[in-house]
Amino acid sequence: MPHYDVLQVFQTGNMTLKKGKIVGLRDGDFLKIDTLLQTETTEVFLQGRRYRRTTKLADLKSARPNEVCWFEEMYLDESYVEDMIPLDHVVRVRQLKMTNKTFKELNISHMMKWPPTSKLYRDEGILFCRLKAEFTYESHAQKAKENSFSFVSKCFRSLCPAEVDDGFYQDPAVLRAAWQELPTTMDHPRRSTSTETLIGDKERLSPGVTTQTQSSPRHRYTFGDCFCGCGGMSCGAKLAGLEVKWGLDFNREAIRTYQLNFDGASCENASIEQFLNADIFNPADYRVDVLHSSPPCQSFSPAQVVKPKDFEDKQAAILAVNDLVKMVRPRVITMEETFGLLHQANREFFISVVSCLVDQNYSVRWKVMNFGEYGVPQDRRRVVLIASGPGEALPDFPQPTHTRNRTTIASTISIIPPGAPNHHPKEFLDPRRPYEANGSLQNLIACGGGLDNYHPDGKRPFTEREYACLQTFPLDYKFTGKRTDIIKQVGNAVPPLPAKTLYEEILRCLRKTDERI
Known part of the structure; x- marks a missing residue:
């Protein structure tokens, strides 16, 4: 593993780099320098907080000029390693203001002192950050799946007061x-x-x-x-x-x-x-x-x-x-x-x-x-x-x-008393294969009741009240309509308990x- 010396300041061309400076990178992102590192072979690397134009975020559409988002990825398995940015990836020093003011109240058009053009905005104008992206993953392997389950949670949030620059703060109550x-x-x-x-x-x-x-x-x-x-x-x-x-x-x-x-x-x-x-x-x-x-x-x-x-x-x-x-x-x-x-x-x-x-x-x-x-x-x-x-x-x-103590079919429907509203069991003409009642449903409850969802004894379908309880509706919840109407209502519903x-x-x-x- 190479040895690194921490630098307080580094001069390169017409740029003076030090902690807290904002620099533009070749890939279009921006970096707020936290650490300057130099190897024994005099190579210089930068580490710090990364910002990305909101127009480049895959999970967000934005046409706002010079708006950037503080971008942070977190891994629950602690596998995250902070990027080492080579010095030759740095393009220029930029200005960035952290604010919680609305875009309507404060944006690049309020700050430019010369006739603006899109190129001047992009290349030299002040950058504004009012948003932080927090993407959480179980691991790098989970992120690599690139499907609906390739993350734990994602978030775009407004900056909190402690993250805002002096002079660019607005009282949240206002x-x-x-x-x-x-x-x-x-x-x-x-x-x-x-x-x-x-x-x-x-x-x-x-x-x-x-x-x-x-x-x-x-x-x-x-x-x-x-x-x-x-x-x-x-x-x-x-x-x-x-x-x-x-x-x-x-x-x-x-x-x-x-x-x-x-x-x-x-x-x-x-x-x-x-x-x-x-x-x-x-x-x-x-x-x-x-x-x-x-x-x-x-x-x-x-x-x-x-x-x-x-x-x-x-x-x-x-x-x-x-x-x-x-x-x-x-x-x-x-x-x-x-x-x-x-x-x-x-x-x-x-x-x-x-x-x-x-x-x-x-x-x-x-x-x-x-x-x-x-x-x-x-x-x-x-x-x-x-x-x-x-x-x-x-x-x-x-x-x-209920991570470990998962609710079961038996514990859910056993509380229904005989004669409860919408609870009139009727047996199948041809019984089906029984299955374990001390587990979860194998199939989701859908608007038609769900594929092959029936009572664990195999003798009958679930009643409307059983479907409702399996969706965690309280016993006293009232329904109106025919059996098919009620099952459709229950199948389309969000379970009340979660x-x-x-x-x-x-x-x-x-x-x-x-x-x-």
């Missing part, structure tokens, strides 16, 4: 209030309703009851659920302590089920396009602290062979998230989708969502979670995204709760943030 157009989120009046809005229908399915507008208690955080289905995510949010304010879904039967379980919430039966464009929906009535948005995922499922008839509509729905966020302006956003969204054929849609959020100054974190590690008796892998708005801390993902764990972590982060104000 950023938060400006985005939400309110002094504080908790001062916003909350509308409490129990309605079902049916666009195009002359009558409501049930009478609307509206209570007097009043301010919510300061300790309650509100929740809205777009593409809510029968309410799996909302159920988890409610169990975690969030106040469910509204749900939106195009499926009429699903929204009926939703209304049965969330008293006081607005239940809107409409498409996302109708919700965003119809005059009957006042944006102020739908402001919430936490927004969940999980567009239909069948279009992106790796199991899909034939494209559904509404394939383009479902792809358009995921891109409508940008307009939805502008309407609702939540403090925190969550999204849950099939991991097929990360496959090469679908990644452009996911990248578009991430880019839209980052462009609106949200910090974004995502990973593939196995819901089986959070109490669901099946290996259900889903990509989950958390985003936090301007001035907000970015919540982390909760640690698994959702509860996720929102408990988000609530801890929100409360910690508010305690500082």
Whole structure:
């Protein structure tokens, strides 16, 4: 192993290199020098913090000139070795400002003193960093797989106060209030309703009851659920302590089920396009602290062979998230989708969502979670995204709760009492092969119940209530519709138990943030 001497300063040509200097590299990246090393043969190498133009990040689309991202890779097996940059890879010294101000408030056009051109911007203009990328891998071998599971988690987050340069800092409370157009989120009046809005229908399915507008208690955080289905995510949010304010879904039967379980919430039966464009929906009535948005995922499922008839509509729905966020302006956003969204054929849609959020100054974190590690008796892998708005801390993902003590089929369905709603066992005409009940389902619960999912004794199919319990819905959760309708609702739902764990972590982060104000 060669011996290195640490240099304090090194002069080369017209460049003076030392700790803290920013240099441009041949590969287009930039380096903030932390260490200068010289070998016995006088070769000089640099180590330090790497920055990358946002236009060059594969997980982010950006057209902002001279915007860079602090790029950091982490390996859980501690196999990371810091790059040694040869001196001849250095092109020129640059200026870089670390800021948490918005791009609209501070960018390269505000700082140039001569008539700007794209070349001058790129080659000599000040660089701005307001974003840090944190990509975590189990190992270099995992990263090399280059598939949906080739990382542990990825994150683009706004810089925290300690990372910002003097003179380029903005109080997070100011950023938060400006985005939400309110002094504080908790001062916003909350509308409490129990309605079902049916666009195009002359009558409501049930009478609307509206209570007097009043301010919510300061300790309650509100929740809205777009593409809510029968309410799996909302159920988890409610169990975690969030106040469910509204749900939106195009499926009429699903929204009926939703209304049965969330008293006081607005239940809107409409498409996302109708919700965003119809005059009957006042944006102020739908402001919430936490927004969940999980567009239909069948279009992106790796199991899909034939494209559904509404394939383009479902792809358009995921891109409508940008307009939805502008309407609702939540403090925190969550999204849950099939991991097929990360496959090469679908990644452009996911990248578009991430880019839209980052462009609106949200910090974004995502990973593939196995819901089986959070109490669901099946290996259900889903990509989950958390985003936090301007001035907000970015919540982390909760640690698994059932890594070793995995929930089993038997322990899940044995709690269902005889005569429970939606629990009327009927035997097969031809019994099937029995299997072990003290394990997990071999196949995912899907909108049709899942391939070859049946009771472990082989004598009968699962009842609707058993399917619901296997998706971790509480025993008292109500459903409406025929058997096929209920199974479809349950199969399309996010399991409430992992959702509860996720929102408990988000609530801890929100409360910690508010305690500082």
